[in-house]
Amino acid sequence: MFKVGLIGCGNMGEAIVKGLSRKIKSTDIIVSDINPERVEYMVEKYNVAGSSSNRRVVENSEIVILAVKPKDLEETVSPINDSFKGKVVVSVLAGISIPKLKNLMKDSFIVRAMPNTPALVGEGAIGVSFENDSPEIKEKIIDLLSSLGTVVEVDEKLMDVVTGLSGSGPAYVFMFIEGLIQGGIKGGLSYNQSRELAVQTVLGAAKMLKETGEHPSILRDKVSSPGGTTIYALHRLEEKGFKDAVISAVEEATKRSKELSK
Ligand SMILES: NC(=O)C1=CN([C@@H]2O[C@H](COP(=O)(O)OP(=O)(O)OC[C@H]3O[C@@H](n4cnc5c(N)ncnc54)[C@H](OP(=O)(O)O)[C@@H]3O)[C@@H](O)[C@H]2O)C=CC1
Numbered sequence: 001m002f003k004v005g006l007i008g009c010g011n012m013g014e015a016i017v018k019g020l021s022r023k024i025k026s027t028d029i030i031v032s033d034i035n036p037e038r039v040e041y042m043v044e045k046y047n048v049a050g051s052s053s054n055r056r057v058v059e060n061s062e063i064v065i066l067a068v069k070p071k072d073l074e075e076t077v078s079p080i081n082d083s084f085k086g087k088v089v090v091s092v093l094a095g096i097s098i099p100k101l102k103n104l105m106k107d108s109f110i111v112r113a114m115p116n117t118p119a120l121v122g123e124g125a126i127g128v129s130f131e132n133d134s135p136e137i138k139e140k141i142i143d144l145l146s147s148l149g150t151v152v153e154v155d156e157k158l159m160d161v162v163t164g165l166s167g168s169g170p171a172y173v174f175m176f177i178e179g180l181i182q183g184g185i186k187g188g189l190s191y192n193q194s195r196e197l198a199v200q201t202v203l204g205a206a207k208m209l210k211e212t213g214e215h216p217s218i219l220r221d222k223v224s225s226p227g228g229t230t231i232y233a234l235h236r237l238e239e240k241g242f243k244d245a246v247i248s249a250v251e252e253a254t255k256r257s258k259e260l261s262k
């Protein structure tokens with residue numbers, strides 16, 4: 001019996017497997033995907049077990065992680081829904097509610113998680129909701145997911161905003177970093193110099209927030225020397241509606257997550 005079975009070896013599935021292999025032996029993980037080459041890739045790269053059969057993955061695993069796209073959920077689960085009996089199923093599908101999952105896999109325990117791709121390096125942000133308050137299952141799942149990064153239990157009603165904030169959030173940050181890099185290049189730095197400086201600036205700022213617990217506006221003010229460079233840049237960002245754009249991005253992704261749940 002494998003500890004974890006994962007269906008859907010795409011971007012998120014790969015990040016999850018890489019992250020989990022920090023906590024459990026890779027040989028305790030079995031994966032499947034509709035594309036045999038994805039399974040072969042995962043077996044080769046992460047030394048996990050692989051199968052062409054979703055059913056085999058489910059039947060031979062204690063915990064099953066679903067990492068297919070929301071549109072593929074029914075075709076993935078319906079043909080094998082009997083195999084989920086007695087299993088703990090962790091769905092990472094955006095917008096798909098616990099009741100909807102329960103309806104498809106009646107005799108299983110449903111967990112809804114919203115991770116993100118930094119799980120690949122063990123620095124993910126993972127929102128999680130449970131179908132009920134079973135202490136044993138909660139402890140086991142939170143311990144397992146903690147290998148992917150920081151786990152935050154939320155009421156399922158807030159899962160859409162978790163998706164909009166941290167599920168999709170890495171993409172917003174990558175776009176911001178791209179802008180920093182291009183700003184450096186515009187000023188004459190090479191791509192590599194700009195990338196090195198931009199990535200460390202974001203990493204350092206995030207680490208400062210994490211370790212000081214300070215409000216971002218306090219730390220932002222500490223950078224803004226009176227009459228200096230930063231306040232001119234911040235004024236420009238305000239003129240361009242930077243913060244409004246970020247808030248709207250989270251709102252849009254949250255809205256889309258709600259649409260996916262219909
Ligand atoms: N990417 C991210 O940052 C995050 C994604 N998620 C969620 O994770 C899920 C996967 O997303 P992502 O990894 O980006 O998507 P991908 O398309 O990269 O991965 C999904 C994989 O599942 C395969 N698949 C489709 N149908 C089946 C099936 N019936 N049986 C087995 N495998 C199947 C797909 O094959 P094919 O391509 O041929 O369809 C694909 O290889 C989504 O529900 C998404 O909402 C959650 C948080 C973050």
Ligand SMILES: O=C(O)[C@@H]1CCC=N1
Nearest residue numbers: 094163166167168169
């Ligand atoms: O874009 C998506 O739908 C998935 C869910 C959150 C991040 N990626």
